Amino acid sequence: MAPNRAWERSVTKTADESAPVAPRLSDRQRFAWLRLIRSENVGPASFRSLINRFGSAELALAALPEMAARGGAKKLPQVADESAIRREFEVAAKHGFRFVAIGEPDYPAILARSEMPPPILCMTGSSSAYSDRLVGIVGARNASITGIKMARKIAADLGEAGYGTVSGMARGIDAAAHQAALPYRTVAVLAGGLDQPYPPENIPLMDAIIAEQGAVISERPIGWRATARDFPRRNRIVAALGIGLVVIEAAKRSGSLISARLATELGRDVFAVPGSPLDPRSEGSNGLIRNGAILVTSADDIIEDLRPQEMKSEGEAAILAGEPEQPDYEPDENERDAIIGALDFSPVEIDELIRHTGLPASAVLVHLLELALAGRVERLPGNRVQRLPSE
Incomplete structure (x- = not known):
């Protein structure tokens, strides 16, 4: 069965008189979302990039090993075990906890509008x-x-x-x-x-x-x-x-x-x-x-x-995902080497990295995603990135 991506391609709206209430994830989607964010080297920035690129958490999970390998991973990142995710849901149900994804009605709107918000929260209470x-x-x-x-x-x-x-x-x-x-x-x-x-x-x-x-x-x-x-x-x-x-x-x-x-x-x-x-x-x-x-x-x-x-407008909530973004070029190892060579262990702005390398922004973003999944770089708030000391 093909994954249901209808919600994951929807646009999150602010609450006003004309904006529709965003639907909730299906149980299958929620399981895949939790498994993706629990996987090694997947943080909020990488999660969002993966969903944007592949259109669903299920497809992103399938692509993780290949992308990490392209990023030069010495050891492939561990994808969260399905049985561990099932246990989380079982314990949550026992205690009355619930998992809420960004864009769903119960997700805090002000948090969704912040930079690099958690894709999914565990909540209890009102x-x-x-x-x-x-x-x-x-x-x-x-x-x-x-x-x-x-x-x-x-x-x-x-x-x-x-x-x-x-x-x-x-x-x-x-x-x-x-x-x-x-x-x-x-x-x-x-x-x-x-x-x-x-x-x-x-x-x-x-x-x-x-x-x-x-x-x-x-x-x-x-x-x-x-x-x-x-x-x-x-x-x-x-x-x-x-x-x-x-x-x-x-x-x-x-x-x-x-x-x-x-x-x-x-x-x-x-x-x-x-x-x-x-x-x-x-x-x-x-x-x-x-x-x-x-x-x-x-x-x-x-x-x-x-x-x-x-009284100031907070603006529209973060858009989690749209149609999958397919690159119009083949990933190039020399490009990745140029990006790694330009980075040190201090944070730099991604815009500055793009200017320095002269590479297309789309190429830099895809390579940074692969490098992050390989554990070689880390995405930081403020649209910054840094090379990790283990590299």
């Missing part, structure tokens, strides 16, 4: 919590009493004004913000699988978020225990889901500063609560203010800045 009126609140895990009180007050006051809270359900500031926002609306983003919440002492908080019509989401597989590299990915989703990001107590080197940088890259306003210059927990947040973050002492400061932003 889909009504994923509105465009969320504000991110992040900060120190070892927060002070003053920091905890500030997080609670800002989250509650934002809730009274109609804004929900999104955070990472970590200890300290994150947990305090979620707790204060429970009567309003709060969304927690996990670094690991939904069945592996971290830290464990926040499991009752997760249950409370769901009970109060909030939501908990993750892009990581069910059963996945979070590692250090997963937290920046989690932080990017937190930053993307909010129309602004508030930092309360952040050390000089902290995940909260990563969140602030990611929010800035996404075009979000960054707010910071000033702290004592004698407290290392405020060194990073005070530094944000020195570097242009908006100083806030109450939720009113945030609301005053956000209201004009809400």
Whole structure:
């Protein structure tokens, strides 16, 4: 049976009076999507390129080995095992989790409009919590009493004004913000699988978020225990889901500063609560203010800045896939060598790479996809790419 690609070729529309509601994936398509994104070396950028190129996840999965081989893979990437994907669906059904793909009605619209959004999310709770009126609140895990009180007050006051809270359900500031926002609306983003919440002492908080019509989401597989590299990915989703990001107590080197940088890259306003210059927990947040973050002492400061932003059009949601894009040339090994030779281990813009090599943009993009699948380069936010050290 030929794969049903009707949805995968549809255009995602913003919600307005004339735009049709996007249909949902079939069970078969959802299975193939999850298998593709769970395959080795396939990230959000590669996933989108593969769907655009082949028109369906099933056809993309069949093409993975050949494309990785053309990219010069020393070892072919592992395609996600079908039995592992079945287990994910079984565990999800047992716990009441659901998988939602970009473009489907339950996928957060503001996240879909961001750069390199996760193609598929695992979610639990109320889909009504994923509105465009969320504000991110992040900060120190070892927060002070003053920091905890500030997080609670800002989250509650934002809730009274109609804004929900999104955070990472970590200890300290994150947990305090979620707790204060429970009567309003709060969304927690996990670094690991939904069945592996971290830290464990926040499991009752997760249950409370769901009970109060909030939501908990993750892009990581069910059963996945979070590692250090997963937290920046989690932080990017937190930053993307909010129309602004508030930092309360952040050390000089902290995940909260990563969140602030990611929010800035996404075009979000960054707010910071000033702290004592004698407290290392405020060194990073005070530094944000020195570097242009908006100083806030109450939720009113945030609301005053956000209201004009809400009047601006966000534009159309990301189009995941159209008709398959077939190249009008045969892949050339010399072209691929020229691309690898032009890259080093620092990120460069793809437009700059195209100018430097003098190759057609379509050729560069196809070669970068093959090289990414081979594990030789990595696509980064900001339309950038870098060579990987293992190459």
